[in-house]
Amino acid sequence: MKKFYFFGLLSSLFTIQAYSQGCVPVRSTGSSVIERPSSSKKAQSPQWTFSATNRYFKSFRHFVGDVEQKQRLENGTEVINKSYTLDLNAVRYLNRRWAISMNVPLIANTRSSLYEHGNVDRHSTESYGMGDVRLTAYSWLLNPKKFKKGNIQAGLGVKLPTGNYKYDDYFYTGVSGVKVLGPVDQSIQPGDGGVGIITELNNFYSFNKRLSFYSNLLYLVNPRETNGVSTARGRTPSPASIIYGSDVMSVPDQYMARLGANVTFLKKFVFSGGARIDGIPAKDLVGGSNGFRRPGYIISAEPSLTFRTKKMSTFLTVPIAFERNRIQSVPDKVRSELTKSYYKGDAAFADYVVNLGVAFNLFKPVKKPAKTEPQIYRPYYNNSYRDSQCPKNRSNCQGRMMKL
Known part of the structure; x- marks a missing residue:
């Protein structure tokens, strides 16, 4: 459900105001715009x-x-x-x-x-x-x-x-x-x-x-x-x-x-x-x-x-x-x-x-969360290791892995 505001009053909500109507001096009680609580966890207040x-x-x-x-x-x-x-x-x-x-x-x-x-x-x-x-x-x-x-x-x-x-x-x-x-x-x-x-x-x-x-x-x-x-x-x-x-x-x-x-x-x-x-x-x-x-x-x-x-x-x-x-x-x-x-x-x-x-x-x-650079590894391997296997499955690497 999208977020919407509690319009009532003090003008809509939205406003809470009393007003003077002449010789009866009902003075202004303000015009507070107090937002209604959000009905969505993702909505920003x-x-x-x-x-x-x-x-x-x-x-x-x-x-x-x-x-x-x-x-x-x-x-x-x-x-x-x-x-x-x-x-x-x-x-x-x-x-x-x-x-x-x-x-x-x-x-x-x-x-x-x-x-x-x-x-x-x-x-x-x-x-x-x-x-x-x-x-x-x-x-x-x-x-x-x-x-x-x-x-x-x-x-x-x-x-x-x-x-x-x-x-x-x-x-x-x-x-x-x-x-x-x-x-x-x-x-x-x-x-x-x-x-x-x-x-x-x-x-x-x-x-x-x-x-x-x-x-x-x-x-x-x-x-x-x-x-x-x-x-x-x-x-x-x-x-x-x-x-x-x-x-x-x-x-x-x-x-x-x-x-x-x-x-x-x-x-x-x-x-x-x-x-x-x-x-x-x-x-x-x-x-x-x-x-x-x-x-x-x-x-x-x-x-x-x-x-x-x-x-x-x-x-x-x-x-x-x-x-x-x-x-x-x-x-x-x-x-x-x-x-x-x-x-x-x-x-x-x-x-x-x-x-x-x-x-x-x-x-x-x-x-926004800070961007993290992906970790790049350079393998050292012997003759039985194939280049294509190391990035996908490190357990197949027979040599050492070094982070750049």
Whole structure:
């Protein structure tokens, strides 16, 4: 059986990535291209894989809970986030079982709104730079030599706070020409300011050369509760936001789950279809959950197409959202209790996300065995020996054999 790759995710496999879909800041979880164990003893495995994934979306549809606030579009008061990320990823295969991955996201975001600029005219804020770098180690839990049709892969890593989590830009105050400098909205900050623990669980099962199934689970634990960055857009925080605990930005956990099938056709094309959920919980597993966050989730259908060769793969994945839900945060609950009136904030979501990427496999050079020169003998023989017999059968040589 020929070798083929586990296309799942983070874009096909193939990629394991969670993505932001607007004001719910589900940040990139990377785009690791982790190769499936070879099903052939003769197949050569890559030593390195490098990938680059381009991701873009535009969020503008507001939801409170799972109810779309259509009046925002009708009134022209919607918030519009445009986000572009270039995920650079390197995977080092240590052996058939172990691999390590490093992901570096490069981010460019813009955010257009009315309410952040005095509710007079629409203006934009921007953010650029490197996001939070992720380092992850992966291991197949079952022996790849024995379990060729299916296996489970565990990942454990760390997210470093390399991205700027207090990026500043100018906000208009509503007074003609007057601007203030302050931190941009949480949804377009390149980083979150916390050291996180990455946990992953991925698996596949192949029915034959053409059909296989995959699933991916990822949970990012962020123990830090808040990062101290103001949510007042360069102004003085309101007394109410201080009371509710929404005056500073939270450092939330995030999660992702995927399930689907891969179909290989024409040998080099792989079509993947499945569903995924990306989200931010209202409460973290470790540490406190206070501070401003927009918890919620996005459930999407996820078609993808991959063209692959031995050394290169290109892939296109377009998750299409069919359910979006902005759930109640801890400050929302505090506000509801204090005011005796149920409150839930809103969030803007995208309709779809475009992921376009390429991956390159680098193979370790195969060392060819050194050529050995054949040994040539020169016989010394007496009169009873015939020349033609010695090279074929040395026992017939009556004289001595000397190696040249």
